[in-house]
Amino acid sequence: MKLLHNLNPPQKEAVQHGEGPLLVLAGAGSGKTRVIVHRIAYLIHERGVPPWQILAVTFTNKAAGEMRERIRHMLGDGETPLVSTFHSTCARFLRNDIKSLGYDPNFAIYDDKDCERLLKDCSAELNLDEKRYPVKLLGSSIDEFKNQGMTPFDVPADSPYQATLARVYRCYQERLKRCNAVDFGDLLLLTVQLFEEHPEVLEKYLKRYRWIMVDEYQDTNPVQYRLVQLLAGERQNLCVVGDDDQSIYGWRGADIRNILEFEKDFPNVKVVKLEQNYRSTKNILDGAWHVVQKNRGRKPKRLWTDNPEGESIVYRTLPNEWEEARLVCREIERFLSEGGDLSEVAVFYRTNAQSRVIEDAMVAASVPYHMVGGVRFYARLEVKDILAYLKVLDNPADDVSLKRIINTPPRGIGNTTVQRIAEFANEKGIPFHDAMLEGAYGPLLPAAAKGKVAAFVNEMEGYKALSEKLPLSELTAAVINDSGYYARLKSLPRDEGQDRIENLQELVTAMQVYETGPGEKGLADFLEQVALVSDLEHEGDGKKASATLMTLHSAKGLEFQLVFMIGMEEKLFPHARALENPEQMEEERRLCYVGMTRAKKRLFLLNVRRRHIFGQEQMNAPARFIADIPKELLDGGDLWQRSEPSHNFSSSSSSSHNLASLFEDEMEPEVADNEVRMVPEDGEDGIWVGMKVRHAQFGPGTIRKIEGEGDNQKVIVWFNSLGGPKKLLVRFAGLERA
DNA sequence: CGGAACTTGCTTTTT
């Protein structure tokens, strides 16, 4: 076993550390996962620790998956340690022992949307003014309370406002319990409560899990911190790995002090620093360091690398987001022509909304890509609808799901009826489901409504019966058909219905895959996966090479040879909401650091002069981070406010464009409007047959024909250079009026 | 009660 082979001295030190707390400060690209994996193998092989005594906790499913994979690769197929996210770990504990807290073990896990529905009911019950207490705000406040480890009774009523929040929180919590449901925050908080109020339960887990590892420790919030402490027990065989420079989840309650003060919390801790970076070129590493080094709340340190200096970091400013996207595609093509591998390419953006333009450009340029995150599959309307049927079958007390489907598709059970049932449920403090039965069989409702509700109850009983004999995928197919949901989608206009039908087919396929996979095959287990994994893994796409699109947040832990960071503009990145708050600004800076340090060989920092946000044109200054990178590391750095020359079509008509003033609104010459207006927004005034245009590549030409509208608008242009026509998507052509 | 037409408010980031 070459366990210690190819490890540098500090890595070895971390791997070989025995009992007692261990803090590994692992810089970007310093072989962090490697250390965890090797350490686990070391414990098992050299220390004789049984695998089932080891628990490794991560933040994301992706990280857990990767770690599991690498452990299996190292240890083979035998028994493996439990590697899972905080939330899945807690869900597992709660499924076993939540009875002690008065919930049923088949509790549902609510996502944000579900919680919002519930909160709305609470808000109504408490007669709150929705203007003063927007549901969104209530939700985030409660989430924050939970992250801090506070129950409704821990909320200090030091102002009327706080007192109201506490009341909402209490109401919300009661309702969740009545639904036999928990939210994400509860998974952690209830587990802590469980352990603190029932020491005998904790004892059970302490006996079993004797070695605890926590990845990305800098991202733990106070509840997670408490959980880790509880699980460490007196043994304190606790190994935490993290990097304060990569703490990017402050908004989710993560407290960077957890890692900065770990040494205080565990006085006899062993600290190991991993400072050699194996990933990036010197230029990239240096550039990133200059960005993050400005932060005050960090442990002073500087990574080093034996890697070559490498290429300069490339900085470019484009006229608009479409040109930005096109540059990305062109550079990807260049990279491929140099023999690069598409799976080594990533595009990072600050907000999900930015992905669309890139996607469109990639489709147009035929660059295969896949998106990580984004609109989650299981969050789609139609998927949630069908899942709601299944959730009710699994847990009839689930009010939110039941109310969702009772009249979806329409079965003539209107608002009045639902309201009456809900009122009855509230009066009695019983689940909506029980009140609904009363409606179907008792004197609660007028005859017409009663009949319809009874029919629905019947329908659900039918599914329940099916659920006992059919595999999940077939049950689901039956629900989709028999409920009339499918017929309804069919009846929609083609463009609306088709996507949704395909999504439902994908849902059934996902279930079939799940059924043939290993492990549990039940409905409850599937639902848990859906709640916690929250996205379909598209690994099955045959590892077909494709570029990766994702937010900066989901980029953490990954690496690529070629990285683009787009939208490097003030108000976007750093995000507008961070501008006023120094702490949040530090987090943006770390986010920038995380993004840059993902790049192994080539790094592009891009921004645009004008961008559409909320459908409105905005002009923002370049991200401040650009100016923090020494000019000698940057290609384009000395001209940092200059437009990208070779792709700035109007540069010939106005050389003043090349100078620094472009970002100042007043100075913006109107000539620049041309190229922007040419980008079709709603197909309005911009173009007409016979119009003379200029194309970056093909030069001057004349529009012969216009086809389609909006995003799909195409033009046929007769180009002089070609001596013939060319069909172009207006959106991507970047045509300029000639 | 159901569906169309209109209005709104929204965007950080994820389990």
Next chain:
DNA sequence: GCAAGTTCCG
């Protein structure tokens, strides 16, 4: 610019 929520009408 868009999706979701609300209002209004048949």
